[in-house]
Amino acid sequence: MPSDTARHVELRGKTYYLRMRVPNEFADVEPLREINRSLKTRDLVVAEARCANVRLALFNEWRARRAGRAADTRATFDASVDLLKAWGMTFSPMDELITGPVNDLLSRIEAIANVDPLSPAVPAALGAIELPDMTLHEMAQRMPILKANDIRAKNARQRREWCGNFKRAARDFIAQIGERTILTISEQDATDYEAHWKKLAEPGGVTTNYANKQIRYVRQMIDAHYDDIRMPKSRRNNVFKGLGVGKLIYADDERKKLPLPETWVRNRLINDRILEGLEQESSDIAIIAATGGCRASEIYDVPESDIHLDHPIPHIRFRVVLDGPDRRELKSKASTRVLVLQGPALAAMRRNPTGFPGHRGKAKFSGPVNKFLRENGLFPPLPEGEDGRYVISGTRHSFEDRMKAAGIKNEERAFLMGHSIGRVRGRPVYGSELDLPLRALLQEMVAYDGDGWSPRPIADLWEEVDRLLEEKGHRLR
Structure with a gap:
């Protein structure tokens, strides 16, 4: 006899099952009209807890399927990371899984053993999904979204000036180094860009303060992208970390404003x-x-x-x-x-x-x-x-x-x-x-x-x- 169907839990014999209709919004990615899945327990309280977790995993899987169908790398990655989270896992690239502890890889293979091979859970668990990436120009456009809390108090002028800093830094980098995406900027690229500003900061050029700001804006965009894709700190490599232009001790480097008489x-x-x-x-x-x-x-x-x-x-x-x-x-x-x-x-x-x-x-x-x-x-x-x-x-x-x-x-x-x-x-x-x-x-x-x-x-x-x-x-x- 079924229990409260509003909780999507149904007793069949002595075992509880999840039973739910597939929402219309996911009909394009889920061929079944109804999901029936054993919760592998005879305890109603345990069944209700497992039911909530399974439903969350199903919704995440459907979103991941839709993202994959749309061929949107960013959407696919986000949905897959959420799916892994529901499974109690975090995303790791495949090369790290292969060279890492064997038990970690085996536990992931075991977890997906009974999963539909076409499920987004499979490539996500094995680190076979592509990390989202974007150009510096795209990142400059995205900074107001990623830093919305930081710039909440800025008025229209202050916001425009703040956004302009990142757009200008992206243009300068592209002009000097070439088009790059965040994850393809190399250590040599960063060193060459630092050298460019060191040369400009020589007497008669820009101030070291201005040069260091341009380097800092690129570094901040890289860090913001790492935060955005939820990359663990231990796996981050911001090639601009520690770079900058030192003050020239032999030059009146900073153009101080003259006090008016x-x-x-x-x-x-x-x-x-x-x-x-x-x-x-x-x-x-x-x-x-x-x-x-x-x-x-x-x-x-x-x-x-x-x-x-x-x-x-x-x-x-x-x-x-x-x-x-x-x-x-x-x-x-x-x-x-x-x-x-x-x-x-x-x-x-x-x-x-x-x-x-x-x-x-x-x-x-x-x-x-x-x-x-x-x-x-x-x-x-x-x-x-x-x-x-x-x-x-x-x-x-x-x-x-x-x-x-x-x-x-x-x-x-x-x-x-x-x-x-x-x-x-x-x-x-x-x-x-x-x-x-x-x-x-x-x-x-x-x-x-x-x-x-x-x-x-x-x-x-x-x-x-x-x-x-x-x-x-x-x-x-």
């Missing part, structure tokens, strides 16, 4: 508001960034909810936003911080109380601003003997120069600029971050006059810092 920042950018000739929002973004030493993207990407103009200490909060139309990612964990708004920066933010929707999530600030300043001769002249050039992001370096001149220590400078304190100290960071009152005092030391407000003398501000710290119970003397 203080007089130009104060008189031209802030007081004269020369960028209003281009656009109001761009001018205000530049003023706030210059006053607070921020990256411009930190300003123009800030959502309205992180602007606090009515607070006793007006400020902007820089944080990662994971969801919604205003999602944003910061450069690093240390970039999560608060920017106190004072003088010209406060006035500029009050002109834009909801933020900068014309720039938020877009890439239309630095390029147009630098072009406008350069074409109109608005950048200051370079110092004698300097062969570089100014860019608007140099105001961040100007801010650090002001902090040094004000006697602000390295750790406090890192706090204000969003640098890693652990890297500055050379050890992990313990203790709480500066709170708003202390941050406001430090920023006031390097603030500009404006909007009817003037910063207090630096000596007075240091006294106020000491007073606040002593109020918190710190012993300073």
Whole structure:
């Protein structure tokens, strides 16, 4: 008498069987209309457990058959790996099974002894299925899918730039080495590609930082493919591991951005508001960034909810936003911080109380601003003997120069600029971050006059810092 047929378990004599109709979706790969299979037990509880496992294996086998019929290497591999998992096995290439422990190979042969020879379980168990592979160009296209969690907080601009890094690296590799798939890139290919970037990084070429990024992007795509096909760590061989371009000790390797002169920042950018000739929002973004030493993207990407103009200490909060139309990612964990708004920066933010929707999530600030300043001769002249050039992001370096001149220590400078304190100290960071009152005092030391407000003398501000710290119970003397 059959038991609960909803569980697909049926008692025949003294033995339980699985009995189930083949779903219509698999009718094209399974000729039988109904599956009847002995569960080899007289115990109902055991039968129900085995029934669940057998049904899972059947569904995996049908998917594998369909994938094989579609001749899709990737789909075939995924379905076969899932099928092996249901059998309690993992995939191993045939050459490894042949040269590996004999007992492993014999156990696999025994497991498939009573299986339909046409079942995908047979080549899967014996390692005779082809590993999925793809070109670097295809891998670059796939990276946003594989790293979806990593780039969840990126807005449209940040995502586009991130994707562009891998696409460019794939193009460069193909141009120098030729078309390759991930699993066919040889150690010689990797060595030749490293040599290409070493040559370019010689004086007058690209920076070592740029060269190492291009090598790293290829290495990351190879690792991502290994993760994607679930290759065990012990069988991975990323030929780019450990490769890179060392810094040239005899060359000024990294093209550092020149700090813009203080007089130009104060008189031209802030007081004269020369960028209003281009656009109001761009001018205000530049003023706030210059006053607070921020990256411009930190300003123009800030959502309205992180602007606090009515607070006793007006400020902007820089944080990662994971969801919604205003999602944003910061450069690093240390970039999560608060920017106190004072003088010209406060006035500029009050002109834009909801933020900068014309720039938020877009890439239309630095390029147009630098072009406008350069074409109109608005950048200051370079110092004698300097062969570089100014860019608007140099105001961040100007801010650090002001902090040094004000006697602000390295750790406090890192706090204000969003640098890693652990890297500055050379050890992990313990203790709480500066709170708003202390941050406001430090920023006031390097603030500009404006909007009817003037910063207090630096000596007075240091006294106020000491007073606040002593109020918190710190012993300073």
